[in-house]
Amino acid sequence: MIxxxxxxxxxxxxxxxxxxxxxxxxxxxVAVVGPNxxxxxxxxxxxxxxxxxxxxxxxxxxxxxxAQAEAARKIxxxxxxxxxxxxxxTADQNLRFFGRIYGVVDLGDRIAEVLSIVGLRARRNxxxxxxxxxxxxxLAIGRxxxxxxxxxxxxxxxxxLDPDAADMLDNLLEKVTREGRTVVMTSHDxxxxxxxxxxxxxxxxxxIARSLKRGxxxxxxxxxxxxxxxxx
Amino acid sequence: xxxxxxxxxxxxxxxxxxxxxRVVGAIVSKDIAAELRSRELLGxxxxxxxxxxxxxxxxxxxxxxxxxxxxxxxxxVTFAFAGTLGLNRSMAIEKDRGCLDGLLLAPVDRSALxxxxxxxxxxxxLIVEAIILPLYSxxxxxxxxxxxLIGVVLLGSIGYVVIGTLLSAMAIQARTRDILLPILLFPxxxxxxxxxxKATTGILEGLPFEEYQAWLSLLIAYxxxxxxxxxxxxxxxxxx
Amino acid sequence: MEPVPRxxxxxxxxxxxxxLTALYMVFIYAPREAIMGDVQRVFYFHVAAGWVGALxxxxxxxxxxxxxxxxxxxxxxxxxxxxxxxxxxTLINISSGSIWARPIWNTWWTWDPRLVTATIMLLLYFAxxxxxxxxxxxxxxxxxxxxxxxxxxxxxxxxxxxxxxxxTIHPVVIGSSDPAAEGAFDMTARMVQALMFSVLTFxxxxxxxxxxxxxxxxxxxxVEKRKMELISL
Numbered sequence: 001m002i003x004x005x006x007x008x009x010x011x012x013x014x015x016x017x018x019x020x021x022x023x024x025x026x027x028x029x030v031a032v033v034g035p036n037x038x039x040x041x042x043x044x045x046x047x048x049x050x051x052x053x054x055x056x057x058x059x060x061x062x063x064x065x066x067a068q069a070e071a072a073r074k075i076x077x078x079x080x081x082x083x084x085x086x087x088x089x090t091a092d093q094n095l096r097f098f099g100r101i102y103g104v105v106d107l108g109d110r111i112a113e114v115l116s117i118v119g120l121r122a123r124r125n126x127x128x129x130x131x132x133x134x135x136x137x138x139l140a141i142g143r144x145x146x147x148x149x150x151x152x153x154x155x156x157x158x159x160x161l162d163p164d165a166a167d168m169l170d171n172l173l174e175k176v177t178r179e180g181r182t183v184v185m186t187s188h189d190x191x192x193x194x195x196x197x198x199x200x201x202x203x204x205x206x207x208i209a210r211s212l213k214r215g216x217x218x219x220x221x222x223x224x225x226x227x228x229x230x231x232x
Numbered sequence: 233x234x235x236x237x238x239x240x241x242x243x244x245x246x247x248x249x250x251x252x253x254r255v256v257g258a259i260v261s262k263d264i265a266a267e268l269r270s271r272e273l274l275g276x277x278x279x280x281x282x283x284x285x286x287x288x289x290x291x292x293x294x295x296x297x298x299x300x301x302x303x304x305x306x307x308x309v310t311f312a313f314a315g316t317l318g319l320n321r322s323m324a325i326e327k328d329r330g331c332l333d334g335l336l337l338a339p340v341d342r343s344a345l346x347x348x349x350x351x352x353x354x355x356x357x358l359i360v361e362a363i364i365l366p367l368y369s370x371x372x373x374x375x376x377x378x379x380x381l382i383g384v385v386l387l388g389s390i391g392y393v394v395i396g397t398l399l400s401a402m403a404i405q406a407r408t409r410d411i412l413l414p415i416l417l418f419p420x421x422x423x424x425x426x427x428x429x430k431a432t433t434g435i436l437e438g439l440p441f442e443e444y445q446a447w448l449s450l451l452i453a454y455x456x457x458x459x460x461x462x463x464x465x466x467x468x469x470x471x472x
Numbered sequence: 473m474e475p476v477p478r479x480x481x482x483x484x485x486x487x488x489x490x491x492l493t494a495l496y497m498v499f500i501y502a503p504r505e506a507i508m509g510d511v512q513r514v515f516y517f518h519v520a521a522g523w524v525g526a527l528x529x530x531x532x533x534x535x536x537x538x539x540x541x542x543x544x545x546x547x548x549x550x551x552x553x554x555x556x557x558x559x560x561x562t563l564i565n566i567s568s569g570s571i572w573a574r575p576i577w578n579t580w581w582t583w584d585p586r587l588v589t590a591t592i593m594l595l596l597y598f599a600x601x602x603x604x605x606x607x608x609x610x611x612x613x614x615x616x617x618x619x620x621x622x623x624x625x626x627x628x629x630x631x632x633x634x635x636x637x638x639x640t641i642h643p644v645v646i647g648s649s650d651p652a653a654e655g656a657f658d659m660t661a662r663m664v665q666a667l668m669f670s671v672l673t674f675x676x677x678x679x680x681x682x683x684x685x686x687x688x689x690x691x692x693x694x695v696e697k698r699k700m701e702l703i704s705l
Contacts, residue, residue, distance in 0.1 A: 012610030013697040050333055051472040052543075074339040082330025084337075088266035100258035101338040103251055127269070128329075136329075143334070395623070402616045408606030416603060416620065419596040420627045423634035430638065446637055454630055461626055465619045468540050472612070 001026045001151060001182045002047065007056035009042055016042050018206030019056070029173065029183040031193040034203035035230050040186040041081065043203065044155050047184065048078045060151065074102070077149030079157045083140040087129035091120055091139050094128055095146055102147035110146065118142040119168060133160040141169060145176070152176060154185040158192065170196060194222045202229045255340045259348025260355070266325065267356070273321045277314040277360045284310045285368065299372055304432035307368065307376075308388070308425050311361060315392055316414045318356050319400040322349065327404050336470055346397065346466040354393045361385050380435045387451040388428035392421055394455060398462040401469045427451045480683050487676045494666075494673040502666035505657055512657065514572045516666050520674035521565040522590065528558025528678060529597065533625035536618030545693070546686075548614035551621055552604065553685035555597050557678060562594050585636040592631050596624040 004022035008015065016039040024030050032040050045051040046058060049069035058065040063072035078084075085094050092111060099107040115121045118138040128136060137160045144152065152173075158166050173196060177183055187193045193200055194214075200222060202210040209229045212222070267273055288306045292298055326332045326349075335345050365385070369376045396417055403412040427447040434444030498516045505512035531554040539547035569587065570580045581587070600620050607613040659667070 013693060014700050045472070048337060050336055070339055070341060073337055076337070078333075078337055080330060080333060082333065084330045084334030086262065086266055086325065086331055087329060088270045088325070089262065093262070093265055097258055097262045098334065101255055101335075101340075103254060398619075398623070402603065402619065405612065406603065406606035406616075407608060408602070412603060412606055415599045419592050419599060419631075420623060422592060423627070423630045426634040426638055450630075450634055450637065457626065457630065458623075461623055465540075465622065468615050468619050 001028070001061055002184070003057070003059040004047075005057040007043075007046065007058060008054045009039070009046060009051070010054050015206060017046075020203075020207050022201070022208055024182055024184060026182055027177060027180045029177045029185070029196065029198045031197035031200045032184065032186045032203050033188070033190060033193060033200060033226060034186075038203045038230075039206060040203055041155055044078075044080075044153050044184065044186060048076055048080075048153050049073055050078075074147075075150040077144040077147065077152045079140050079144040079152075079154040081155055081159070083128075083136040084143065085128045085136060085139055088127065090125050090127055091115065091131075091142075092124045094139065095142060098143050099146055104147050110148075114142040114146055117145075117168070117172060119165065134162055134165060137161055138165055138168075141172070145172070150181055152181060152183045152185075154183065156186055156188065158187065158189060166192075190223045190226060202226055204230045252340050252344050255338055255344040256348045256351065259335070259345065260351045263322065263325075263349075263352035264355070273318055273356055274359060276321065277318045277356065278363060280317055281310050281314045281360060281364050282367075284313055285364075285371075294372060299374065300436070301433075303368075303372070303374060303376075303436060304429045307364070307432065308429045310364065311357070311389070312392065312418070312421070312425055313414075314360060315357055315396060316417060318360070319353060319393075319396045319417075320403070320410075320413050322353050322356070323397075323400040323404040324409075332470065342467045342470060343463050345470065346463065349401075350393055350397045353397050354389060357389045357393055358386070361389065374436070376436075378435055380441075381432060384428055384431045384435065384448070384451070387448065387455060388424055388431075391424040391451060391455045391458060394462055395420055395458045398466055398469060401466065405469075423454055424451065427454070476687075480680075480687075483676075483680050483683065487673075487680045490669075490673040490676050494670050497666040497669045502663050503660055505663075508576055508657065511572055511575050514568050516670040517674070518565060518568040518572060519667060520670040521561045521568065523671050524674045524678045525558050525562035525565055525590070525593070527675070528554045528561065528682075529593065529621075529625055529628070531682075532558065532600075532621040536621035539614060539618045543611075545610075545614065548617060549686050549689040549693075550682075551617060553682055553689060555600055555621070556685060557681050559594065559597050559601070561674070561678070562590060562597070566590050566594065583639070585632060585639055588635050589628065589632040593628055596627070600624060 002022065002024040004020060007017050007020040007022070009017040016037075020039075020043065022043070032043065034040050042051065046053050046065070047060065049065050049072060052066050060072040061075055063069070065072060086097070089097065092115075095111045095114060096107065099111065104110055112121070115124050118141055120135065120138055120142065123131075123135070128139065131139065137157070141154075141157060144154065144157075154173075157169055161169060170192070173183055173185070177198070183197075185193075185197070198214050200212045200214075201208045202212075202225070210225060212225070285306060288294065288302075288309075292302055292306070294302070294306075326335065336342070338345065365376045365381075368374070396413075399416045399420070400413050403409055403416055406412050427450040431444045431447035431451070434447070494516075498513055502513065502516070504510060532551045535547045535551035535554065538544075539551065566587070569590075573582065574580050600617065603620055604613050604617050607616060
């Protein structure tokens with residue numbers, strides 16, 4: 001699904017990613033962890049074709065980025081640090097807008113379905129501006145899955161969610177991977193990550209410093225490794 | 233642009249076009265829906281326009297004689313100033329809560345996003361003008377509802393919005409976003425204002441068409457040139 | 473920072489020699505203009521400065537286009553350096569014109585198309601510099617600079633056209649609608665030679681300054697890079 005080779009991204013003279021290699025097979029759930037400023041968000045933005053790589057090859061489902069980004073965007077669902085929602089529109093109108101952007105066919109039904117999943121059905125006609133941060137995050141997740149993307153790129157999606165909503169998200173992620181969809185998620189929550197993901201990659205020094213399959217992990221081991229890698 | 237998605241066939245190409253137009257339409261109707269709710273953009277543009285006209289009234293002492301010569305200038309200065317408010321606001325909406333990224337994720341050519349914003353900006357600008365022109369006619373007892381004048385207003389507004397949308401997309405991403413747009417926009421859009429003022433004056437003075445025809449040609453040329461420039465350059469403004 | 477490379481030293485030497493010769497050409501070689509007198513000699517540097525301004529902004533637009541295609545920072549450095557030099561020469565152009573206009577047109581300023589266009593050009597590139605100043609991210613700064621450099625350059629001829637049209641339809645009372653009418657003069661062969669030589673000299677001055685300015689830009693970037701390395705240690 002994802003094939004990244006020798007990826008370099010520099011902001012001006014400051015390199016963030018330095019020759020990163022990253023492969024994700026279809027149906028995998030990969031969590032990317034790493035300290036602040038390690039380049040997790042940058043990696044995700046490059047995969048989402050929001051940022052151009054400085055050097056290196058990026059391929060999504062056979063589409064090369066950035067040349068074939070337009071086609072690749074169709075199959076990608078993104079949740080980022082910002083909710084990407086319009087404050088002066090209701091939840092319903094927001095989803096309707098993004099649904100039209102992606103050309104979702106059964107839009108009305110799909111919106112109802114998504115709103116139930118994220119638990120906002122009762123507040124569907126409220127303005128997003130009046131939503132709390134956690135509710136905005138719920139709706140952002142709804143926006144991310146609205147067009148049934150094959151590849152979910154979620155950047156710290158648990159931020160701001162209450163325990164119920166966090167459980168909802170965990171269930172959702174489990175369900176989509178069962179359906180054969182691919183998930184790449186960044187996180188700071190090592191315990192949750194170890195529980196959810198089929199693979200955990202530790203991003204440090206602009207590269208994937210360690211990559212661990214779920215089977216290779218014993219409880220509590222991930223955090224030990226994490227500190228070992230990131231503190232050098 | 234759409235390699236690998238079967239754009240080779242006629243059907244594919246048609247559906248790509250449909251998708252493109254759907255995105256343009258979605259942006260415009262989204263902007264209208266948001267504006268119907270908040271009324272911030274049109275409200276501020278209208279109130280600001282009235283204030284500008286009011287200030288001109290006292291600054292220039294718009295008596296009957298001066299009115300004839302300065303009406304065109306007053307109107308276009310008003311539109312240009314109010315226009316920057318609208319453009320700034322319209323782009324700020326996209327920048328808040330990261331919506332611009334949400335648009336950039338759309339599986340279409342980025343020029344669709346540009347056209348969407350151009351159409352909504354143009355719509356809001358024309359609505360303001362459609363209210364200000366009769367109001368000005370009423371206040372100063374000059375008839376501004378001449379078909380030729382409406383044509384000039386349309387051409388001038390298109391030129392203004394075409395380049396203004398491009399530049400506001402840059403201004404909004406700068407640290408100095410509140411002050412930058414007029415400084416970037418006015419020196420570039422000056423030919424539009426010169427041509428629009430002269431053509432408007434020509435029409436208000438009842439000159440024959442040949443007298444101000446050159447200005448209309450200039451407006452059309454400007455609109456065409458800068459539409460082309462903006463379509464080519466918009467991608468570089470929004471993509472990182 | 474590496475020492476000044478040899479070819480830049482040679483270029484600097486040539487420019488100095490050319491400039492001294494140009495001074496000789498303008499002040500001694502070229503004859504005194506019969507009606508206007510010595511003030512006419514401003515004209516040689518005035519035209520040359522205007523030429524360099526236009527050339528510099530053209531270079532900015534082209535370099536901007538190349539930057540957008542290739543995304544190599546050196547093209548943006550070229551574009552930015554060229555704007556800074558262009559702004560200085562446009563200022564020289566406008567103020568020297570003003571000095572000339574005072575005795576000849578009897579005013580410091582008239583709304584002549586060329587004057588107004590030069591001034592708007594100056595404002596365009598002040599806006600360019602302000603835009604760059606307002607952006608922290610160097611990639612974005614380079615992208616936006618390139619875009620504005622191109623749009624601004626394309627707008628200049630349209631602006632000139634619109635103002636000339638403005639003037640011909642409504643002539644002003646002050647001075648004359650046609651600047652060639654008042655203060656125009658027939659150039660002798662020596663005057664033409666002096667003018668050509670000034671233009672050549674100023675082009676060399678531009679090229680030399682540009683090389684130094686780009687070198688400075690590279691140096692600044694080098695410092696940034698070293699700083700970054702220190703921080704990440």
